[in-house]
Ligand SMILES: Nc1ncnc2c1ncn2[C@@H]1O[C@H](COP(=O)(O)OP(=O)(O)OP(=O)(O)O)[C@@H](O)[C@H]1O
């Protein structure tokens with residue numbers, strides 16, 4: 327049996343995480359996307375529907391356990407902007423003896439804002455969520471990840487990869 331592997335993106339909304347995993351997720355990997363799970367569980371089909379968030383996290387957790395227990399690879403397509411979200415994934419990997427790869431997708435803030443700005447800002451009449459998140463949300467996520475960069479190596483990832491790191495952070 328191959329060693330189970332958990333790959334997790336770490337990046338703000340609009341960073342390019344989903345674009346990366348569509349292009350580069352290893353063949354055969356199971357993608358866990360809270361956005362897509364929320365959309366599937368929402369009667370209105372919205373990925374940002376918070377009413378189904380807890381159910382989406384539970385479904386994602388169950389599927390991660392199953393895939394890792396079978397020796398497979400899971401790619402979490404998630405912002406993981408808070409250390410407790412990352413700790414949850416690292417705990418799941420640890421339970422299964424899985425290898426962990428953190429993939430930091432952190433373009434400059436203005437790039438993430440511009441990519442987010444290109445999305446539909448219409449608010450859903452059923453759940454109240456837009457696909458485009460408010461700019462301050464992107465800013466806060468970007469700031470949280472930037473602040474945590476020096477701490478990531480101590481969180482327990484077997485491997486950390488940095489995509490799109492802004493030039494002013496490259497020497498850290
Ligand atoms: N490397 C890139 N170069 C140019 N445009 C990109 C790149 N990566 C992503 N984009 C564009 O930026 C937008 C956001 O990308 P994407 O949906 O992958 O972000 P995300 O990190 O998954 O965001 P969210 O957390 O909100 O799901 C998309 O319109 C996408 O086409």
Ligand SMILES: [Mg+2]
Pocket residue numbers: 343344345361403
């Ligand atoms: Mg995405």
Ligand SMILES: [Zn+2]
Pocket residue numbers: 368370371372375450451452453454455
């Ligand atoms: Zn909705």
